[in-house]
Amino acid sequence: MANKRGLATTGSVAFQASQLGPWAARQFAERIASVGLRPRHVALLEMLRGGARSQLDLAKALGVTASVVVDMLDELERLGAVARARSAVDRRRQGVELTARGRSLADSCVAISYQIDEVMLAHLRPAERRQFQAAMRAIAQGLGLPCSES
Amino acid sequence: MANKRGLATTGSVAFQASQLGPWAARQFAERIASVGLRPRHVALLEMLRGGARSQLDLAKALGVTASVVVDMLDELERLGAVARARSAVDRRRQGVELTARGRSLADSCVAISYQIDEVMLAHLRPAERRQFQAAMRAIAQGLGLPCSES
């Protein structure tokens, strides 16, 4: 009990989420470093799986600045995971597409993300897990964070 | 549906947590900036409410490096929120204590953290909220992240 009403910042979901987020990101980082990927690449690869998009579209969907997307795509291009090609229609636009290698990397990220879930949810019973997953998705969608809709 | 099995990285709890964490941290940052605090100060103030500790103890409990704690305490000292005093018994040690101002700031952080929870959990029904809060706490404790035990 931290204050007179028994409430503590560390007991809030907001605080715990702000601790859990970096923990999950570190798990990602450790497991994808061997193929040259970093955590921020994961969401980008995922979005590209839906098809080619312009870089500014990607920036908006990811909630980051355009310059960050440029930098991430430079790195992914060096890894051979994406290919950029100027649009013939509007030469300002760069079409961005996953290569076969990129699709393979995206698949690896999916597998890794669910391995991390196993560790995170290890202390919950099956029914609690399903409730937690559903609630987390509802929260992410409610706040407009990037998450899959299905 | 992102791949052949309908799984996507963005659908994992790990990914969603890694998005939600920074969101929560940004909420903290916006609401405590007016009094000169930053998100990383919140957990530190909280822990000091339990009583004086050595700086290395605090670093370990927070999961950060000693140099980070020094820096944070410098800032909190400038705000008049904490006081450092060399131990008479072991002059290597700095006792760190909350001032009245520091206790007041810690109370504000508690209030703010639960305001953020209101926003985060707005889309959940009361029973779902309680389940989510309990699960989040179980996860944070299971992973050894800083969180209140009560």
Next chain:
DNA sequence: TATTGTTATACTCTATAACTATA
């Protein structure tokens, strides 16, 4: 020699602003 606290330094991640080339 080991430990507490401190400083100096470097690295990661992101944002802002200025620039280019197209439209």
Next chain:
DNA sequence: TATAGTTATAGAGTATAACAATA
């Protein structure tokens, strides 16, 4: 003029390593 992309730069935030004082 406005837009897509790019580059340059700066700001948080953190970690590592070397250091001083003390044990």
